[in-house]
Amino acid sequence: MTDRFYEQDTVQCPYSYYQELREEQGVHQLEDEDVYLVTRHADADSVLSRVEEFSNKAGPGLRQKALMGAEAALPDAKYRVVRTLLTNDPPSHTRFRKLVARAFTARRVKALEPAMRAIVDGLIDAFPADGEIDFVRDFAKPLPLIVIADFLGVPRSDLDVFGKWSDDAAEVLGGTLTPERSRECQESLQELLGYFDEKIAQRKLKPADDFLTMLIEAVDKDEKPLTVQEMLAISYVTLVAGNETTVNMLSGMMLLLQQNPEALARLREDRSKIPTAVEEALRLETPVQGSVRLCKADTEIAGTPVPKGSRVLIVAGAANRDAAVFADPDRFDLDRENARAHLSFGKGIHLCLGATLSRQEGVIALEHLLDRLDAFDVPAGFTPRYKDNAVLRSLISMPLHVRKAAS
Template identity: 70%
Template structure:
């Protein structure tokens, strides 16, 4: 892995590299790999809009073979991940998506809002008396993990092991793993799938109205129930997608606001700007920097020949800063007029099902933080550090000092 894309300095701050590619090599072939990075907004939209040309059966990340059932797993592995939502194409994908979309309906998401608000307040209540905390550890991580656990129907007492399973799955998507670490992540996935298998067995005996209960009642194409393998795979994808991406959103949003105090002041003075602040965080620091496709046929993109079978990474982290679409694209601007033109949730048939829930969590979190905290500050010498992952934009920590609302 010698391409600059994988270097630690690029992972830490990929945007100058993206800008160079957009200008000089907008469809860039990774050195030594049959993988093309698509960096301009218009080209990314084209790939997303043409599932008949660019298959989603390419895996969710750069190292997806470590998790996907398409790769040969050790013979003693009792579980495998099958194609349902994340790495699937129509017509099969269409049927699964229709089933799962019911769980993310506007009504069901809205019904979760009171719990999210209560959870945000509970977390703020635990902030230490001296006001010193790690925002990632003490707020950005526990909020979405608890929300998705409640959604799935998992007891909060299991949140610790759930975080480990989710983090291990996320690491595979874009990290550089040693063979030993790869084996650990595979074993972790087996534990996660086994856990969901047990929870499904419990719900067969005692039905529930949570997500796992919904899966047991679902019918594919109105004809047959989901198999256990299908339910386990959907549950796994829902956990990882519903947790890791929103952790990254909350962390990045807070860092962007703290680094742009004028914008923070505008949002604090006018809470109607909170939704735009959420969208700007999604745009400027895409929680998932890219999503993979595979060319079904020889094709051409921005003058570059893409051979059949090649993998194509839609680099939303670059598209979101394309000056052809976003004026002053590197500026965090809560008055931006086209904030939702970003591609962080994808577009078309694979648009993120959990987008509304993630946006709700970001909005509620910021509302409560601004209402409950008179001030929040970061050390001016703080240097952000990110997980060694070229796909997920994961801030390791964010030490801050807060002062709670005046008595």
């Protein structure tokens, strides 16, 4: 059964497959691979908590071997991504997290709200008064990209190339990569790191009120600043993590509203349920379906032996639909009391630093869409299609007929 993990039918709709895995055993080894899938909520929660046994240095995706080959084919590569947040362990990870967390406090994220609302309104302004849009292209993709570009402190005029770099980085996580495509992604990464290198050099000469300046000025308890390599790695992770996951969350939320018109009607009447709608979107259409850990010693997960050196994929997309935790787990439920028990942002020391920012984007987006649009409907017969990526749940497009509310 586990050889279906990368199949197109599974990528397009993995949930019945996940259910089979959960019901059969919960922990499964992919055939011909050193990868173990963890699909039950309790087991996934346990692995996320066992940080001394399961290292985060496995890398963020499953298919790095092709990329490593491409990396070797770039002998003159100027930059490399050092371990900081995403693929690191304590005590080094702890240092970086403390330094970067200062930019993601609840107070700082709340301060971004007026700018976020202006961005959302600007995107809706561009919609026709009564006509067709592509929700992914015209709203879900530009919103987080603009927010994260402003947060980092880079010009909006560079958004198109930023989007390309982010998409290329995301493809490595679980996409089907040819050697040629792997090399292209590696070259794209070099361009991205070179871009940030130039921006950091500019900020050293002319500081601003942005994330890049904060990285330059950050020092730890021993008064040790970040190196340029470390700043480049953190900027890269912030761009990709802050963009791709929120795109998928926004797209998934709109899809669920189309599939659940009674919930949409209720949200129009009761805006207090919007935060739960965001959480249910994160749970049901988990933006990042899984995260990888490296087994540091022979151990077991729920009675299944896992050898040292194996990679473990914590399949949040499966754990988030576990009936042992979520009653009627496949239902989009605006009254679900434990909606935030999902694992879409991880847990513990690796809980996503941008979780509050992403949630705020989701809430503001839905508030303004409901306020300013009398209707937004997919055409009859619409079938969602996702990118060929077993880790990222990325909707390719979503046509919508929109009708603006009277001013």
